Amino acid sequence: MTAPIQAIRPKRTIDDLAIFGGPKLFDRPRPIGQLDLPDEEKFFAYARKIYESGCITNNGPLVQTLERQLCELHQVDHCVALANASLGLILLMEALADGRRGEVIMPAFTYPGLPHLAQWAGQYPRFCDVDPETHTLAPNAVEAAIGVETTAILAVHQVNSPCLIDELQAIGDAHGVPLFFDSVHGIHCTYNGRPLGSFGRAEIFSLHATKLLNGFEGGYATTNDGALADTLRMKRNFGIDRSGSVATLGLNAKLNEAHAALALSALDDQEQIIRRNRERVEAYHRHFAQIPSLVWIPYRGTRMNYEFALLCVDPQWPLGRDVIVSVMREENALARPYYSPPLHLSSHCPPGMVPPHLPVTERLARGIIQMPVGELVNEADIMALAELMAFLFSHAPEVTSRLSRQ
Amino acid sequence: MTAPIQAIRPKRTIDDLAIFGGPKLFDRPRPIGQLDLPDEEKFFAYARKIYESGCITNNGPLVQTLERQLCELHQVDHCVALANASLGLILLMEALADGRRGEVIMPAFTYPGLPHLAQWAGQYPRFCDVDPETHTLAPNAVEAAIGVETTAILAVHQVNSPCLIDELQAIGDAHGVPLFFDSVHGIHCTYNGRPLGSFGRAEIFSLHATKLLNGFEGGYATTNDGALADTLRMKRNFGIDRSGSVATLGLNAKLNEAHAALALSALDDQEQIIRRNRERVEAYHRHFAQIPSLVWIPYRGTRMNYEFALLCVDPQWPLGRDVIVSVMREENALARPYYSPPLHLSSHCPPGMVPPHLPVTERLARGIIQMPVGELVNEADIMALAELMAFLFSHAPEVTSRLSRQ
Numbered sequence A, B: 001m002t003a004p005i006q007a008i009r010p011k012r013t014i015d016d017l018a019i020f021g022g023p024k025l026f027d028r029p030r031p032i033g034q035l036d037l038p039d040e041e042k043f044f045a046y047a048r049k050i051y052e053s054g055c056i057t058n059n060g061p062l063v064q065t066l067e068r069q070l071c072e073l074h075q076v077d078h079c080v081a082l083a084n085a086s087l088g089l090i091l092l093m094e095a096l097a098d099g100r101r102g103e104v105i106m107p108a109f110t111y112p113g114l115p116h117l118a119q120w121a122g123q124y125p126r127f128c129d130v131d132p133e134t135h136t137l138a139p140n141a142v143e144a145a146i147g148v149e150t151t152a153i154l155a156v157h158q159v160n161s162p163c164l165i166d167e168l169q170a171i172g173d174a175h176g177v178p179l180f181f182d183s184v185h186g187i188h189c190t191y192n193g194r195p196l197g198s199f200g201r202a203e204i205f206s207l208h209a210t211k212l213l214n215g216f217e218g219g220y221a222t223t224n225d226g227a228l229a230d231t232l233r234m235k236r237n238f239g240i241d242r243s244g245s246v247a248t249l250g251l252n253a254k255l256n257e258a259h260a261a262l263a264l265s266a267l268d269d270q271e272q273i274i275r276r277n278r279e280r281v282e283a284y285h286r287h288f289a290q291i292p293s294l295v296w297i298p299y300r301g302t303r304m305n306y307e308f309a310l311l312c313v314d315p316q317w318p319l320g321r322d323v324i325v326s327v328m329r330e331e332n333a334l335a336r337p338y339y340s341p342p343l344h345l346s347s348h349c350p351p352g353m354v355p356p357h358l359p360v361t362e363r364l365a366r367g368i369i370q371m372p373v374g375e376l377v378n379e380a381d382i383m384a385l386a387e388l389m390a391f392l393f394s395h396a397p398e399v400t401s402r403l404s405r406q
Helices: A040-053 A061-074 A085-097 A114-120 A139-145 A165-175 A226-235 A257-267 A270-287 A321-330 A359-367 A379-394 A396-405 B040-053 B061-074 B085-097 B114-120 B139-145 B165-175 B226-235 B257-267 B270-287 B321-330 B359-367 B379-394 B396-405
Strands: A078-082 A103-107 A124-128 A150-156 A179-182 A203-206 A219-223 A294-296 A309-313 A368-371 B078-082 B103-107 B124-128 B150-156 B179-182 B203-206 B219-223 B294-296 B310-313 B368-370
Touching (some): A040 A061, A061 A078, A061 A219, A078 A085, A078 A226, A085 A114, A085 A179, A114 A124, A114 A150, A139 A165, A219 A226, A257 B257, A270 A294, A270 A309, A270 A379, A321 A396, B040 B257, B061 B078, B078 B085, B085 B203, B150 B165, B321 B368, B321 B396, B359 B368
Parallel strands (some): A103 A124, A103 A150, A179 A203, B103 B124, B103 B150
Antiparallel strands (some): A078 A219, A203 A219, A309 A368, B203 B219
16 A cells, blocks of 8 residues: 555544535545556557457457456356446346246345346346345345245355355255356455355356456356356347357347456456455554444455455444444545445335345444445555544534534 | 558459359458547547546546537437447337337348347337338338337438438327437438437437447437436436436446547547548449449438448349358458348247238348448459459359359
């Protein structure tokens, strides 16, 4: 982490808080995305190859190189590069449903969008509760929800833990229901020592700029199922097979050479990014250690990417989670309530659905703050945030009182 | 058009034809796409701005600049940049259907893919015949097909002619059915002197590398309907509105800064590309003039972009259209049967649909060859193709006889 380059203005009285009109703690926003741009010259060197080959899209040489390197990274047989991860999830759900309209089991404690993706694939979301330790799909909840209408189980690896893969796979196998993974937060992570990417029927990863491996936008599917990989290759290209005939429902979901150029440039930097991510998370732990009733969500798994710093605020903390987030955002620290509201209680829930009661999900969604991280946040920023939190802890009654009058 | 840089090998006997084992007419393929890569340094200058701004996607500054310039180009109020034109068509059909599952009226004499796009939007394609002059949706066929189940009319501008817009709009208005346009081939074209882009409820354009305006991949919607533009902006970003709530079904269909950088670099070159396209089409007319029973599909409209050279082979020509195409492709001239088979008789037709009889479409689909064009084809290539066709005309019985023995 580099030295601070922007002024940080500590708080002495509550008038100094930006929410009460004081100067912002940070001149410029401190976001929550990874936002690492790969080395400019390395990207430009790859981009010049596009001009040399004259091949721009439609499974060009850089896309093919990227797919090969990602197969190695994930120790998996097939990688299918895609325009983005959302399209990958839609195509995969549609492929696994095999013409049926049914339900896809998914967690509600995850990022917005998943229920819509199921709908585009002609499926209906079926929300299940999560495990209190890993925050991933709870096997007993999946077992209770699975039925003849289930077309797939969509398990989402969390940043703090991979899914309970063996248990979920056993349930899927017992019921003959395909299991697949949203692995957007799982790149470079392992489960029982094996890289994520070859579990279930397939896994879907992201190349979005806010993610670890930055390809501007983009995504990819990994699988050891050759027939499924072929199907996804056809679906990303209007459903057209090698002979030029239409063999399956498709659209345009191709990754082009520019995205592949940036992603290839980014691949070399991954170890360093993860090291800096870990340093950032450890700096949070260190500098926040003296503030009572705050717990950092621990990382589980043998190898993780430390993409997020997730702060759990105890209900006995003198200010509520959402108040803390509002105060921080005014200071240009773009913290967010983490996965809150959960999907089943949000506007992403399909109209007319009676939301299930998901106690673990609902408890988790009340208490966690996603703290600023990524390449635009350094240790001085984290120290300043710790000071801000300590200040809020000791001035909570004053803050509450002033807020109630605003 | 520049001088030939690759060997052209004329044919003296039918043994010289590549289909019979002779050397290929062209060393390297002569394709049918535009494939103009904008000036490298101009692109790199825009791409460096991405590094300067640190903004990569999610409605970045280059995308906003591109949208403004496209509004000017099309003389339209709103432009919504999208990851590709297919996604634009899906989102627009879904938006116009407003939650209904119904039929979208569309031509069958067009490029593959449209029926699938309707299906992703929860709609069913309803194929209508085309007008024999413009090759676009025939108003009387639309009038006959429209009904309570119609959610939209999707008219496709042809490269040789814009749609019969006024007549289609009158039918849409009379029935209260929205009309919109696939304008992938309509960039820089006019209808009654007004640029395409502001007709119907919206128009969808492409930024694919094979199209006039090359943004690697990408597309955009244009409309004078501010509410519809807002809806499309939400739909391209997971359905999220300005307040951060989900207001409509959405997915990730954002254009990113790399695409915008290439498209901006390409915008300046458009007049020159169109001039070269026109020279190429005129060269085809000139060099093919002496060969009997061949007609070039004329360009209609006050201003056109001359993207394609479409050769109509009379049924009395001594070789069939598909034989000519096979011979040419073996010579590395990547000609194609144009829109053949038509969609209603192809594997793109939804399973179970009884194909309608569309006589004009079926006649057109039997006779037209899409000839090699774009920046990889020069006048010497066209002369060589004319010589090849003259050779085929005079050696047709020998060719037919040899083919029947192969």
